[in-house]
Amino acid sequence: MNEMKLISKRFGKINPLSIDEYIKFDGYKNLKKALSMEKIEIIDEVQKSYLRGRGGAGFPTSIKMMGLAKESNKEKFIICNADEGEPGNFKDRYLMENDPHQIIEGMIIVAFATGGTKGIIYVRGEYQKSISLLKWSIDEARKFGYLGKNILGSKFSFDIEVRSGAGSYVCGEEFALIESLEGKPGRTRVKPPFPTQSGINNKPTLINNVETFSTIPTIIEIGGANFSKIGTPSSTGTKLISLSGNVKHKGVFEIPFGVSIRDVIYELGGGIENDRKIKLVQLGGACGPIIPEYMLDMIIDFDRFEEFESKTGAGAIIVIDERFDIFTILLKVVRFFQHESCGKCTPCREGHIQLGNLIEKFIERKAMMQDIVSLESLARVIHQASLCGLGQTSPTAIISSLRYFRDDYIDRIEHPKRG
Amino acid sequence: MILKEILQKYPKKDDQLIEILLDYQSAKSNHYISKEEIIEIADYLGIPESKVCSVLSFYTFFSVKPRGKHIIQVCKDVPCYVSSNIDILKIIETELGILVNETTPNQQFTLEFTSCLGCCDVGPVMRINDKIYTHLTADKIKAILSEYRVNM
Incomplete structure (x- = not known):
């Protein structure tokens, strides 16, 4: 099995600092093509492509675009969510560091199609290299007339600014991100209204992930219908996978949807270091399910992942071999969310502390059967009673581990620590 | 650099x-925001001090206590943990x-x-x-730290 490089085709082939090299490698030609199309035609192509958001939730991109296009406000914001903070994910960093102009081109095309007037790229504060590369690239694009007033001689004007996060995972959630851009703590808002109706400064706002914007030029180039033939019926196109953990070759790989997790780990990742056995694989990142080795033949697909009552996540695969204890891993996951919870919803703020305490009992071999019941019910309460994606997805690791690694839990109860 | 110069930008x-x-x-060598500076920033933006404080306490990048010239942050999340045979934190x-x-x-x-730095492929x-x-x-x-010590 090989990679299918559509949006990572320029990785390592061009100098990311050079706009000339980007232009020579098909850069900004899709913007020119888009500017010659009717706005509704562009949205139609995205609809035909059946592109779904690459940030984790998988929401159809064309619906967001349509939503923004029909708003009549004079000011409309296009925001690129580059607050990649999910442990195990680094594909957005690769996109920003290897092909920053592709993101910018995608944003300009979306802005043109939807009437967007101002663009913002919100990059997590930890990604200083990405921030300086993007700022440099935006200046270059402005010099070449791709950004600013009357882009390429058209009536369309649009500009982009880069803003930095300040160390907060939850700001990757769309309303938390908007609050942060307004200079406030990143705590989400109640939906509806959705950002396309009332986002930053209560103005219509479209927020997409870095990878989603990066895919737009390809859709304009090959057409929505052709794009939709790649992948599976429910998940079209390609996906960047961040592969990490105990594999031989870690890194970012681009694959068409429908490839099995086993193929990614063994064919692209070269298998496990020292040919050890796999203990568990976490999918999507800290917010994703934990699965055992025998489930690795499942394919990467939005619908397939719904059985975990969770989202696909942004495409991380974290491989953990037999040397590691599942409860130590789970404790790290839970403590991560405990730290990153914004504190607005009680189940999320207090629940993660208690989940951690319960997992510690299993680590110390002091747990009882009742603790399994408590873990399960607490995880479900956090999942159901939290306002934003953090609390809704954070218990997935616990819930899936209770399903697929129940024997590990029982073993700890049946073999308590003596004395 | 003094706060006034930064605010003017x-x-x-x-x-x-x-x-x-x-x-x-x-810009500050001890990387923190003091009480007096909170008041000055709030005055400049015309917002209550409590608003500045709520932002300072929410985001992990900010500190209201003096810190060292160099801030060392160690990733504590799963991908780095499983990529490592050593206890990075203990060594430092x-x-x-x-x-x-x-x-x-x-x-x-x-x-x-620190939470995940998005470098899971090159961890720890x-x-x-x-x-x-x-x-x-x-x-x-040890080599990296001694480099910073030399440049003190």
Whole structure:
């Protein structure tokens, strides 16, 4: 099995600092093509492509675009969510560091199609290299007339600014991100209204992930219908996978949807270091399910992942071999969310502390059967009673581990620590 | 750089708060925002001090206590943990003679945890100021730290 490089085709082939090299490698030609199309035609192509958001939730991109296009406000914001903070994910960093102009081109095309007037790229504060590369690239694009007033001689004007996060995972959630851009703590808002109706400064706002914007030029180039033939019926196109953990070759790989997790780990990742056995694989990142080795033949697909009552996540695969204890891993996951919870919803703020305490009992071999019941019910309460994606997805690791690694839990109860 | 010079670069709009705090904190050698500075920033933007404080306490980048010249952050999440045979934190703690969340007596180093730095393919990693160090080993950590000590 090989990679299918559509949006990572320029990785390592061009100098990311050079706009000339980007232009020579098909850069900004899709913007020119888009500017010659009717706005509704562009949205139609995205609809035909059946592109779904690459940030984790998988929401159809064309619906967001349509939503923004029909708003009549004079000011409309296009925001690129580059607050990649999910442990195990680094594909957005690769996109920003290897092909920053592709993101910018995608944003300009979306802005043109939807009437967007101002663009913002919100990059997590930890990604200083990405921030300086993007700022440099935006200046270059402005010099070449791709950004600013009357882009390429058209009536369309649009500009982009880069803003930095300040160390907060939850700001990757769309309303938390908007609050942060307004200079406030990143705590989400109640939906509806959705950002396309009332986002930053209560103005219509479209927020997409870095990878989603990066895919737009390809859709304009090959057409929505052709794009939709790649992948599976429910998940079209390609996906960047961040592969990490105990594999031989870690890194970012681009694959068409429908490839099995086993193929990614063994064919692209070269298998496990020292040919050890796999203990568990976490999918999507800290917010994703934990699965055992025998489930690795499942394919990467939005619908397939719904059985975990969770989202696909942004495409991380974290491989953990037999040397590691599942409860130590789970404790790290839970403590991560405990730290990153914004504190607005009680189940999320207090629940993660208690989940951690319960997992510690299993680590110390002091747990009882009742603790399994408590873990399960607490995880479900956090999942159901939290306002934003953090609390809704954070218990997935616990819930899936209770399903697929129940024997590990029982073993700890049946073999308590003596004395 | 003094706070007034930094403030003048920004429009008096409350959405500039985080940018101002980031900019000023990194310009200061002890990387923190003092009580007096909170008042000055709030006055400049025309917002209550409580609003500045709520942002300072929410985001992990900010500190209201003096820190060292160099801030060392160690990733504590799963991908780095499973990529490592050594206890990165322990090695740095021993080397510097401080525990996590402490500052060396000579005000040169502060040691902190960080959430995932998005470098899971080259872990284990740590960040010193804005620079990320990858594929850490015990020897590499000692070499990196001594470089910072020489440049003191």
